[in-house]
Amino acid sequence: MKTASPFLELDSGPRVDVTWDGETLSLSEGSNLAAALLAAGVDVFRHTPVSNAPRAPFCMMGACFDCLVEIHGVTRQACMLEVTEGMVIARPQEMGAHANET
Amino acid sequence: MPMKRDLAIIGAGPAGMAAAAQAAELGLSVTVLDEQPRAGGQIYRDVDRAAASRGHILGADYTDGRRLTGDLRQSGVEHISGAVVWAIEDEFRISYTCEERGAQIEADRILLATGALERPMPIPGWTLPGVMTAGAGQILLKQSGIVAQGAVLVGSGPLLYLIAAQMVRAGTPPAAMIETQTLGDMIRALRHVGGALRGWPYMAKGLKMLAEIKRAKVPSFTGATQIAVEGEGKAEAVTFTHKGGRRRIACETVFLHHGVVPNTQAARSLGIGHHWDAAQSAFVPELDAWGQSDVAEVFIAGDGAGIGGAKLAEHAGRLVALKIAQNAGHLSTQVCNRLAAPLRRAVTRERAARPFLNAAYPPYAAALNPANSTVICRCEEVTAGDIRSYAKLGCLGPNQTKAFGRAGMGPCQGRYCGLTVTALLADANGQSPNETGYYRIRPPLKPVTLGELAAMDDAAQDAAE
Numbered sequence: 001m002k003t004a005s006p007f008l009e010l011d012s013g014p015r016v017d018v019t020w021d022g023e024t025l026s027l028s029e030g031s032n033l034a035a036a037l038l039a040a041g042v043d044v045f046r047h048t049p050v051s052n053a054p055r056a057p058f059c060m061m062g063a064c065f066d067c068l069v070e071i072h073g074v075t076r077q078a079c080m081l082e083v084t085e086g087m088v089i090a091r092p093q094e095m096g097a098h099a100n101e102t
Numbered sequence: 103m104p105m106k107r108d109l110a111i112i113g114a115g116p117a118g119m120a121a122a123a124q125a126a127e128l129g130l131s132v133t134v135l136d137e138q139p140r141a142g143g144q145i146y147r148d149v150d151r152a153a154a155s156r157g158h159i160l161g162a163d164y165t166d167g168r169r170l171t172g173d174l175r176q177s178g179v180e181h182i183s184g185a186v187v188w189a190i191e192d193e194f195r196i197s198y199t200c201e202e203r204g205a206q207i208e209a210d211r212i213l214l215a216t217g218a219l220e221r222p223m224p225i226p227g228w229t230l231p232g233v234m235t236a237g238a239g240q241i242l243l244k245q246s247g248i249v250a251q252g253a254v255l256v257g258s259g260p261l262l263y264l265i266a267a268q269m270v271r272a273g274t275p276p277a278a279m280i281e282t283q284t285l286g287d288m289i290r291a292l293r294h295v296g297g298a299l300r301g302w303p304y305m306a307k308g309l310k311m312l313a314e315i316k317r318a319k320v321p322s323f324t325g326a327t328q329i330a331v332e333g334e335g336k337a338e339a340v341t342f343t344h345k346g347g348r349r350r351i352a353c354e355t356v357f358l359h360h361g362v363v364p365n366t367q368a369a370r371s372l373g374i375g376h377h378w379d380a381a382q383s384a385f386v387p388e389l390d391a392w393g394q395s396d397v398a399e400v401f402i403a404g405d406g407a408g409i410g411g412a413k414l415a416e417h418a419g420r421l422v423a424l425k426i427a428q429n430a431g432h433l434s435t436q437v438c439n440r441l442a443a444p445l446r447r448a449v450t451r452e453r454a455a456r457p458f459l460n461a462a463y464p465p466y467a468a469a470l471n472p473a474n475s476t477v478i479c480r481c482e483e484v485t486a487g488d489i490r491s492y493a494k495l496g497c498l499g500p501n502q503t504k505a506f507g508r509a510g511m512g513p514c515q516g517r518y519c520g521l522t523v524t525a526l527l528a529d530a531n532g533q534s535p536n537e538t539g540y541y542r543i544r545p546p547l548k549p550v551t552l553g554e555l556a557a558m559d560d561a562a563q564d565a566a567e
Contacts, residue, residue, distance in 0.1 A: 006232075006354040008274060010247040011155055028246075035246035043231050043336055050483040054335050056231030058518075060238035061144055062137055062186070062548075063219055063365075064480065065513035066229075074202075074551065080186075082139060 005041040016085035027083045034060060034067045034078035037089075045069055045078060046091050068092050107131045107180075108430050110196055110209035112187055112368060115143020116170055116412045117404025118215030120419030121426075122181075123173040128427040133207055134174070135185040135198055141171045143217055144237060145412045148245040156247055159271045161264075163307075163412070164244070170416065182207075189545035190372055193399065199550055204558030211399045211426055214369055215419065218362035218405035221384070222518045223257060223469045224478045224486070227331030228358060236265050236359030249274045253355035254340050256329060258283040259463040260308060262359050267311040270318040278351050279315070280342055282360060282466035284325040291462035301455025323349070327468065331356050360465045363521060364406045370543035372397050378535040381460050382409055383470070384521065385540055391446075393422035401426060414452035421445040470525050478526070479519040481512020489523055493530035500524055500541045513549050516541040 009028065016029045020042060027036040034057040037045070044054040045067050057067040060079045067078040070090045078089075109125050111118045114136035122134050134141075142149045146167025153165040174181060182200060189197040190212060197206050220235040227233065236255065242248040243265075249272045255262050258281055269276050291298075298305055315322070329342040332350075339352045363384035366376060374395045375388040386408040388396050393403045403422040404415035421442055428438040472478060474487030484507050489497075492506040500516075500523045503509040509523055510516035516523070520541050528538040 006251050006253070007242070007248050008251055010159075010249065010272065032242075032246050035242050035248050038242070039246070039248050045231075048483060053229060053483070054231050055229065056336075058229075058234050058238060058480070059220065060234070060241040063514060063517045065549075066480065068513075074553070080137065 005039055005043075007035075007039045009039050016083065018083065018085070018087040018089060020089050021091055029083055029085065031083050032060075032079060033069075033081040033083050033087070033089070036083050037069075037078060105131075106208040106210060107133050108209070109133075109211045109213060109426055110135065110194065110207060111213045111215055112136075112190075112196075113143065113215035113217060113404070113406075114138070114141040114174065114181065114183075115145060115215060115217050115404060115415065116167070117217075117406075117415040117419035117422075118143070118213070119170040119174045120416040121213055121215065121403055121423040122179045123170075123177040124420045124423035125426055126177040126179045128423070129432045130427055130430055132177075133180040133182060133209065135182050135187055135196065135207075137184070137186050139183050141174055141181060141183070142167055144241065145217075146170065147241055152244050152247070156243065159268055160244060161268070167412075186548050187368065188548045188550050190368060191545070197545075199548075199554045202554055202557065204550065204554045206558070211401065211429065212372075213401045213403060213422060213426065214406055215402075215404045215415075216365045216368050216406045217415075218409060219365045219517055220359060221361045221363045221465060222478070222520075222522050223358040223360050223466065224472045224476050224519075224522055225256075225329050225331065225358070225466075225469055226473065226476050227333065227337065229477055229480055229483075230331055230333050230337045231335070232333070232337030232354050233331050233356045233358065236261055236357040237362070239355075239357040240265050240268070243268060243272065250355040250357070252277045252353055253357055254278050254280060254351055254353040255357050255359070256280045256282075256326075256340060257358055257360040257466055259359055259361050260304075260459060261362070262357075263308065263311045263315060265357065265359075266320060267314045270314055270320070275315075275318045275320050276357075277321075277353050278340075279320055279322045280326045280329060280340060280344075280351070281322060281324040282326055282329070283463050287464055288462050291458050294458040294461055297454045297456070298458035300451070301453075301458075304455040304459075329466070329468070360469060361463070362405065362409055364408060365517070366406065366540075367515065367517065367543050367547050369395070369400075369402060369406065370540070371545055371547055372400055374400060374402075376540065379408065381457065383465050384409070385524075385535070392425035392442075393418060394425060399429070410449075410452060410456065414449055417445050417448040417452065421449065470522070471529060472522065472526075478522045479509040479512065481514050481519075482508040482510075484509040484519070486522070486526055489526040490530050493527055497527065498531060498533075499539050500527065501539075503527070504541075510541050515543065515547070
């Protein structure tokens with residue numbers, strides 16, 4: 001789900017290609033991954049394991065876990081990562097939100 | 103395993119940075135662990151990178167944070183960035199994840215400088231994509247230079263005005279401010295006006311921000327009630343009642359805020375006592391005037407000790423560092439007290455405006471006692487009605503709600519539902535928040551993967567066994 005983003009980037013820096021859900025996105029290098037995906041028009045990051053409800057970043061500070069994505073197969077908080085070239089990002093699998101509980 | 107430090111500080115916001123520099127100056131070996139890639143905390147997030155390009159938007163109170171990040175760098179203190187702490191045990195071994203590897207350090211003393219979280223604001227539709235905290239909106243601007251066009255701000259409090267003023271300066275004013283405080287709140291707050299005047303720099307800044315927002319002609323609705331976010335799969339509008347009429351404002355982004363509360367997760371995991379603070383409508387840890395907790399050699403400073411803002415956090419960080427240095431034998435009682443005196447005066451000064459602000463911008467009542475159908479636990483999608491039904495079945499405390507319906511058991515570990523669950527159970531059972539209590543917090547404080555544990559260096563793993 002990618003639409004025209006309500007989020008506007010004030011600065012323009014170097015950009016790198018990443019893969020989001022199978023498609024190529026050009027994101028600002030070294031920027032916060034959750035922020036960069038929002039600016040690129042990604043409005044749904046995952047669906048909840050309980051009711052399949054759509055979710056997107058909520059707190060941007062690593063506390064809420066709503067921005068979970070899968071990076072190279074590992075479930076991570078997008079707001080705690082920085083954009084690097086060639087990142088392969090996907091929506092977490094259905095049980096993704098609980099996969100990391102120990 | 104490397105040597106045991108005199109002091110480990112969790113958090114590199116104003117309290118953590120100031121305490122680290124002060125403690126190092128007094129001769130202590132100090133390590134700072136912080137989740138973010140660069141020092142600053144949330145209030146000064148990424149200040150070293152953002153101040154030059156966005157300082158004019160974010161304001162002097164933000165760029166002032168470079169003073170603290172500079173002090174931290176100059177101090178030579180070990181600063182482990184990107185470190186997510188998930189356990190503090192055994193006086194004291196700290197386990198954390200950094201770059202997808204588990205690691206541990208040891209320290210004789212711990213300073214928790216873990217700051218604040220947004221007060222949970224469960225209203226209908228708050229889980230929809232496009233709804234974020236106002237703090238998140240600020241973080242987007244600070245760290246990434248990203249602003250939301252046509253956003254609607256909902257709630258109450260000084261931070262709401264700050265973000266609105268910053269959005270105006272960035273050329274993307276909010277579409278509307280839907281404010282929950284009433285004229286009655288302001289009238290009740292006036293009895294604290296003496297304190298507000300002693301804290302006049304806050305008041306002057308507040309009035310300046312209000313003027314900026316007014317000049318930009320941002321529509322403002324105060325005393326709003328029955329607020330909900332509507333949308334199919336994402337936020338499309340905010341609806342609310344204002345002066346007896348129902349209103350609807352279309353928007354794709356909603357920023358919620360009705361105050362911040364101490365982030366007590368780490369403190370609770372260490373068994374530190376907490377009590378309900380009615381003025382702040384939140385639990386605060388039991389601390390002495392230095393910031394010393396009821397658990398030996400564990401200290402807390404900054405908003406995690408009770409909300410006071412960045413300036414207070416900085417003074418409190420220096421103050422607690424003196425006590426820690428004295429405990430460690432680096433400072434006599436006499437010198438410690440002498441150095442503390444001006445810091446105590448500064449703390450008192452910074453606190454002066456708080457009673458006025460707390461009374462003038464109280465939490466939104468309907469979000470403290472949400473309607474039955476409103477989701478209150480975002481992770482496990484438990485509603486307020488679910489919690490009330492558990493109370494009817496005899497559920498007295500938050501820990502029992504976990505058994506009834508998994509509330510608080512998702513990855514956020516109650517950070518965004520804990521206070522709501524306490525409030526709902528207290529109300530349903532006719533108890534006080536103190537009697538009702540809060541979730542028991544146990545490690546891991548943040549999820550940790552088996553892969554991260556497996557990648558923990560061998561020496562640390564031996565020690566853990």
